[in-house]
Amino acid sequence: MAAARENYFTEWRSYQRQYRELLLAKAETEAEVKSARGFGIEIRQIVVSDLGAVDRCVTCHLGLDDPRMTDAPQPFRTHSGPALAHHEMERFGCTGCHLGQGRATSAREAHGWDAEAFWEHSVLPDPFHQASCGVCHDPEAIGSRGAPVLAEGFGLFRTEGCLGCHKLGGRGGPLGPALDEIGDRGRHSYSFAHIEGDKQVWSWHVEHLVSPETVIPGSKMPEVGLDESGVHGLVTYLLSLRSSNLTERMTPRDRYEQRYQVWHTRPLSGEELYRQFCFACHEEGTETVLHDTLGTIPSVRNHDLLAVVSREFLVESIHDGRPTTFMPAWASAAGGLEDGEIGRIADYLLESRREIRELEFVMSAAPDVANGERIFNAECTDCHALTRDGVEAPWLGDPGFQATYSDALIGHTIQYGREDTLMIPYGVGYDGDLTDAEVSDLVAFIRTMR
Amino acid sequence: MSQAFKRFLGDVKRLPKIFVESVRRRGAATSDRGRSQAVFSNLFLHIHSVKTHKNSLKPSYTLGLGLLTTACLAVLTVTGILLMVYYKPTPELAYASIKDIHFVVPTGRMMRNLHRWAAHGMVIMVFLHMARVFYTASYQKPREFNWFVGVALLALTLALSFTGYLLPWDQLAYWATTIGVNIASSPRELTDAVGITQYFDPGGAIKQLLLGANTVGAEALIRFHLLHVMVLPLMLFTLIGVHFWRIRKDGGLSRPASADDVPEGEFFARDATKTYGLMAIVRGRTPAVGRSPENTVNSWPRLFVAEMAVLMAAIAILLILSLTLDAPLKEPANPAIPENPAKAPWYFLGLQELVAYSGFMGGIGVPMITLIGLMLIPYLDREQRGVGIWFSGPEGKRVALWSAIYSSVLVVGLLAFVIKFGWLREWYPDISQLVIVLVNPGSVYAVLFAAWSLWIMRRYDSTRMAAIALFTCFLVGYIILTYVGTVHRGPNWDFYWSQSHWPVH
Numbered sequence: 001m002a003a004a005r006e007n008y009f010t011e012w013r014s015y016q017r018q019y020r021e022l023l024l025a026k027a028e029t030e031a032e033v034k035s036a037r038g039f040g041i042e043i044r045q046i047v048v049s050d051l052g053a054v055d056r057c058v059t060c061h062l063g064l065d066d067p068r069m070t071d072a073p074q075p076f077r078t079h080s081g082p083a084l085a086h087h088e089m090e091r092f093g094c095t096g097c098h099l100g101q102g103r104a105t106s107a108r109e110a111h112g113w114d115a116e117a118f119w120e121h122s123v124l125p126d127p128f129h130q131a132s133c134g135v136c137h138d139p140e141a142i143g144s145r146g147a148p149v150l151a152e153g154f155g156l157f158r159t160e161g162c163l164g165c166h167k168l169g170g171r172g173g174p175l176g177p178a179l180d181e182i183g184d185r186g187r188h189s190y191s192f193a194h195i196e197g198d199k200q201v202w203s204w205h206v207e208h209l210v211s212p213e214t215v216i217p218g219s220k221m222p223e224v225g226l227d228e229s230g231v232h233g234l235v236t237y238l239l240s241l242r243s244s245n246l247t248e249r250m251t252p253r254d255r256y257e258q259r260y261q262v263w264h265t266r267p268l269s270g271e272e273l274y275r276q277f278c279f280a281c282h283e284e285g286t287e288t289v290l291h292d293t294l295g296t297i298p299s300v301r302n303h304d305l306l307a308v309v310s311r312e313f314l315v316e317s318i319h320d321g322r323p324t325t326f327m328p329a330w331a332s333a334a335g336g337l338e339d340g341e342i343g344r345i346a347d348y349l350l351e352s353r354r355e356i357r358e359l360e361f362v363m364s365a366a367p368d369v370a371n372g373e374r375i376f377n378a379e380c381t382d383c384h385a386l387t388r389d390g391v392e393a394p395w396l397g398d399p400g401f402q403a404t405y406s407d408a409l410i411g412h413t414i415q416y417g418r419e420d421t422l423m424i425p426y427g428v429g430y431d432g433d434l435t436d437a438e439v440s441d442l443v444a445f446i447r448t449m450r
Numbered sequence: 451m452s453q454a455f456k457r458f459l460g461d462v463k464r465l466p467k468i469f470v471e472s473v474r475r476r477g478a479a480t481s482d483r484g485r486s487q488a489v490f491s492n493l494f495l496h497i498h499s500v501k502t503h504k505n506s507l508k509p510s511y512t513l514g515l516g517l518l519t520t521a522c523l524a525v526l527t528v529t530g531i532l533l534m535v536y537y538k539p540t541p542e543l544a545y546a547s548i549k550d551i552h553f554v555v556p557t558g559r560m561m562r563n564l565h566r567w568a569a570h571g572m573v574i575m576v577f578l579h580m581a582r583v584f585y586t587a588s589y590q591k592p593r594e595f596n597w598f599v600g601v602a603l604l605a606l607t608l609a610l611s612f613t614g615y616l617l618p619w620d621q622l623a624y625w626a627t628t629i630g631v632n633i634a635s636s637p638r639e640l641t642d643a644v645g646i647t648q649y650f651d652p653g654g655a656i657k658q659l660l661l662g663a664n665t666v667g668a669e670a671l672i673r674f675h676l677l678h679v680m681v682l683p684l685m686l687f688t689l690i691g692v693h694f695w696r697i698r699k700d701g702g703l704s705r706p707a708s709a710d711d712v713p714e715g716e717f718f719a720r721d722a723t724k725t726y727g728l729m730a731i732v733r734g735r736t737p738a739v740g741r742s743p744e745n746t747v748n749s750w751p752r753l754f755v756a757e758m759a760v761l762m763a764a765i766a767i768l769l770i771l772s773l774t775l776d777a778p779l780k781e782p783a784n785p786a787i788p789e790n791p792a793k794a795p796w797y798f799l800g801l802q803e804l805v806a807y808s809g810f811m812g813g814i815g816v817p818m819i820t821l822i823g824l825m826l827i828p829y830l831d832r833e834q835r836g837v838g839i840w841f842s843g844p845e846g847k848r849v850a851l852w853s854a855i856y857s858s859v860l861v862v863g864l865l866a867f868v869i870k871f872g873w874l875r876e877w878y879p880d881i882s883q884l885v886i887v888l889v890n891p892g893s894v895y896a897v898l899f900a901a902w903s904l905w906i907m908r909r910y911d912s913t914r915m916a917a918i919a920l921f922t923c924f925l926v927g928y929i930i931l932t933y934v935g936t937v938h939r940g941p942n943w944d945f946y947w948s949q950s951h952w953p954v955h
Contacts, residue, residue: 043554054546056553103549119781188621188781193953 011106015060016041019076026068043105048093050247055093055102057110065089075107081146097132098123113198120186121201124239127232128202131183134240136251138258149229153237156230158272161279165221168241171336172277173328176221183242191216205235213293220293220326222280270348273341281326285349288421294326296393296422304419306353308412313404314346322400361411364440372445375438379426386449393422397449410443485750495754499698501746502753505705505838511586512703514760515579521764522572523690529565530679533558537617539675541668544619545782552779563772569611571768573797576607584827584921585850587837587914588704594828596696599689601825606686608797613678615795616671624783625792627674628666631657633794633801636809643883665785706838709745790941799935800928803865804892806943807873811890819896820924827921831913842914849906849915853922856902860923861930864891869945899923 016039023036045056063069063076070078087097095102100123104110112122124131130147133139134154143151163172168179190204194215197203204215209231212221226234246255268276274285278300283289285301299305319342321329330337337345376384383393394401405413414434415427426432427439434442461468471477479488486500505511536555538547551558580600583589589597616627638653647654662669697703747753794802804812836842841850868891874881899920907916940946941953 054550101549103546103553105553109553186781188784189787 012043012059013041015075016062019062022063022069022072022076045102046089046093048091048096050091050250051093051096053093053095053102055095056105057094057098057100057102058089059105060107061094083146098129099132113200120188122187124202128236128239131236131239131242134237135183135242135244136246136255138254139237139240141254141258147236149233150236150240151233152229153233153235153240156226156234157237159275159279160224160226160234161275161277161281163277164280167336173330173335175326175328179238179241181241181243183239202235202239205238206231209234222291222294267344268341270344270346270351273337273345274348277330277335277337278345286352286420297326298394299421301349301352302418302420303352303354304416304421306350307355307357308359308409311343311346311350313409314349315342316404317400318342318345320400320403322394322398324395324398324400327400359406359408359412361408361415361436361439363407363411363443364437367437367440367444369441369444369448371438372441372443375434375442376445379434380442383422395449396446402447402449407443407447410446411439414439414442479750482748485748488750495750497694497698498749498753499702500749502749503702503705503709504745504747505709506703507747507752507756509756511705511838513578513582514756515575515582517757517760518764519572519575519579520690521761522568522575522768523686524761525564525568525765525768526572527683529561529568532561533565534679539617539671541619541671541783544617544671548618548620548779552776559776560772563775563777564768566777567771567775568768569614570796571764572607573611576604580604580824581925585841585846585918586704586839587835587842589828590704590834590837591828591832593696593700593704596693596700597828598825599693599696601821603686603689603693604824605821606682606689610678610682610686611797612795613674613682616666616674617678618779619671619783620778620780621783621787621789622778622780624666624785625789626794627670629792629794629802630798631660631666631670633798633805633809633813634660636805636813639808639810640884640887643887666783667785704838706836709838791939791943793935793939796932796936799939800931803931803935803939804890807868807892808887808890810887812892815888816890816892816896823920823924827917831917833912833914835912835914841918845910846915846918849910849918850922853902853906853919854926857899857923857926858930860898861895861927864894865930865934895923895927899927 020036020039020041023039024033027033027036043056044058044062045054046058047054058064060075063072064079065084066078068078069076072078083097093102094100099121100112101110101119101121108114109119110123112119123129127149130150133142133147134150137147139147139150139154143154162179165173165175166177166179167174172178185201187199187201190201192199192204194217195204195207197207208215209224209226211223212219224231224234278285281289281291281294281297282300283297286299288299289297291297318337319329319331319339321327321334323329328335330342332338376386384396385392387395387397396402413423415425415432415436416430417423417425417432424431426434428435474488475491476484476487479485488495489498489500490496533551536547536551536558538544548562551562553559555561583597583600612627612630615630616623635653635657637656638647638651641647641651641653657664660670660673661667662673793799801813801817804816806812836846841847873891874886874889902923903916903920906919907913910916937949938945938947940949940951946952
């Protein structure tokens with residue numbers, strides 16, 4: 001019975017019989033008729049040792065390289081596009097680009113679009129299959145040669161600030177998981193509890209980018225706020241982050257060139273770095289960002305701030321971060337930025353500086369800490385918490401804050417406020433009613449916060 | 451034409467007949483003598499005796515369970531050898547070779563399915579066979595040693611099934627094996643609690659011996675493969691040889707004493723005009739004491755027809771199962787992503803339930819006590835009471851029933867209590883680890899089962915009744931625990947009424 005099932009009733013045998021009919025119908029010359037008659041019913045496979053692939057897809061997809069089959073029904077249709085011209089089937093197989101289960105001999109199990117099926121990767125649908133181009137090719141260079149979605153995603157990845165929280169190749173923030181080889185993670189590495197669409201990796205990523213907190217309750221990741229094509233591009237790029245142990249003869253030329261570029265890298269400009277590493281949280285940097293989960297994110301291109309701080313202040317803040325907040329340290333040992341790069345980010349921020357003001361505030365000789373605490377409780381605790389758990393305004397006990405803010409700078413900020421932010425002026429003569437002595441008391445108290 | 455040439459032509463014509471005769475060596479079995487010769491002149495049949503007792507042919511007595519076990523083993527051997535042709539025991543190739551067997555090897559999927567379902571079938575049949583032998587008191591003298599061998603065969607069957615579980619190298623296999631090996635290495639829990647692990651570490655030694663590494667990997671796979679296809683089968687077949695041989699040497703299958711009674715009255719009509727020898731008219735037992743030929747029949751053909759029927763039924767059921775249900779194969783093994791829940795093979799889930807409280811007592815202590823207890827039953831219950839009778843009579847049936855009820859109430863009750871209110875660690879966070887290791891719900895069960903058995907022994911003044919009580923308690927306990935572990939345990943080994951209530955992950 002098993003023999004009968006295998007010999008007569010398998011799906012692929014019926015496809016191959018249909019294909020033989022199709023060949024006979026399309027045969028015009030004597031030779032074509034003869035070759036159609038000789039079409040054997042048998043398992044066909046491509047073995048690609050370089051990629052470790054055994055692809056039996058061609059058992060049913062029989063007309064992939066036959067130009068007569070452009071109008072044939074699937075699974076017999078000719079491979080679309082020019083891809084096969086550069087990727088001979090014998091050298092590359094099918095699953096290297098399309099994924100899926102090459103060893104399987106039934107459509108359901110080979111494609112893996114059924115959520116109950118057990119294996120790592122389902123066949124990638126359009127446009128996510130462009131991810132595979134990025135495994136071997138430079139994602140930017142391949143954009144004009146058949147993978148525009150991938151190229152768009154790669155562009156967005158570099159301007160939306162993903163690296164602010166995620167590491168890739170050792171560079172990036174620690175808040176989110178690293179993205180190295182994320183495309184290798186199969187369906188079983190994901191939780192589909194909150195996914196409405198297909199239980200597939202790409203739909204997980206699409207829904208997750210649109211609304212991270214729906215897919216992973218408690219996630220702090222901001223919504224990326226892109227349109228559908230942007231989201232698809234970003235997902236395609238993420239899925240292209242697969243490990244590839246390409247042998248030299250399988251490596252395409254643009255990848256060599258890209259490596260060459262990496263070895264002789266053109267330094268990224270301050271703005272490019274800002275977009276890659278800072279943008280996701282600070283956005284444009286000209287306004288305070290009030291984020292649901294990350295709290296209040298200071299406006300780092302605020303002209304009023306830049307007027308009173310030095311380049312060293314900015315470098316030190318970026319270098320060491322604000323340890324008790326979501327602002328990580330970006331030094332090469334932590335976030336992976338070189339000192340020169342941090343300097344260029346600081347220079348980029350300073351481009352928004354309109355004027356330089358000297359700090360005029362001077363601490364009084366003997367400030368009264370107790371009085372400072374009283375004033376702090378009366379005036380400041382609406383926004384600034386006494387412990388690190390408050391997120392309304394930056395916590396002033398943060399070691400990064402304490403290290404970079406001089407007494408004069410704190411005093412100045414209290415007196416003068418910071419224009420265009422929620423920090424209003426408190427000093428006498430600046431719309432406030434705190435005297436110099438009282439501000440000194442306050443600064444002295446803030447110094448005691450830990 | 452020469453005579454020789456004529457003879458030659460005649461022989462050519464009769465070639466098939468001559469060949470068959472040369473194989474059979476005898477003519478058709480038309481007489482009792484012929485039927486006897488059919489058995490003892492045949493290598494494959496002569497393992498049977500020439501005559502078979504009628505009682506052994508009663509389906510309601512043996513239920514054919516031993517034979518069904520053998521049938522499963524035969525299927526496993528044949529399909530196992532075929533699977534070995536394509537299977538490659540390395541982590542890189544194992545999973546892919548199973549996929550190839552499934553998708554392209556001719557009848558490969560069928561062979562794998564048969565192997566899988568026959569393996570489960572054999573485990574079930576071994577358990578049932580043991581229960582049948584126990585409840586008909588067939589372990590008693592002179593069959594004590596064969597029972598001992600049978601228990602060893604049960605352990606070997608489980609070991610074979612367990613070692614085979616890893617070979618597909620999918621997530622199910624990988625994590626089930628990890629659990630199993632952790633259970634095996636749980637003596638370390640005891641040595642840790644006493645603080646002597648660095649001097650004496652049997653748990654770690656078992657683990658190293660099984661895995662050849664600290665985690666399941668390439669070394670473990672090749673070891674499990676070697677055990678599964680060589681070492682354990684050799685041991686199993688050797689012991690099965692002993693088991694079968696001892697059946698005959700111990701006087702055939704057990705039967706009630708009454709089965710050897712000669713029917714009352716004349717058992718053949720005497721002709722008044724004839725004279726008879728003493729042998730023909732003597733009443734009661736014949737000189738061949740205990741083997742009255744009156745209650746036996748020729749093995750050929752009745753026994754063999756019965757055996758063939760059971761074998762064919764077994765194979766038919768396995769074929770239907772294998773055509774309709776594919777053996778499971780999950781995603782490839784991934785040491786980085788533990789299954790949750792990671793479950794051992796089903797027949798170990800009762801143990802895993804106990805292991806959830808403490809590894810050593812649940813995974814090693816109680817099972818070893820059970821296994822040793824099983825082996826010792828015939829040496830501790832020396833009564834010759836009700837041999838060959840189900841439950842040794844109505845009294846035993848009552849004891850078995852009450853023991854089943856006692857055990858069900860006790861096991862379900864304590865389990866429900868533990869699930870609802872937790873176990874020692876939840877009540878006394880600072881309790882000594884040694885107490886945790888030793889006082890497992892499993893040890894509580896064992897003690898209470900033993901107490902019940904002793905009470906039965908006193909009450910009925912019979913070790914056989916005590917044995918029935920103890921065996922029933924353990925059997926029912928095993929079934930309930932296995933059921934709970936299989937059906938009601940979900941992620942993090944939490945209790946769920948059904949799998950549909952599991953949190954989606």
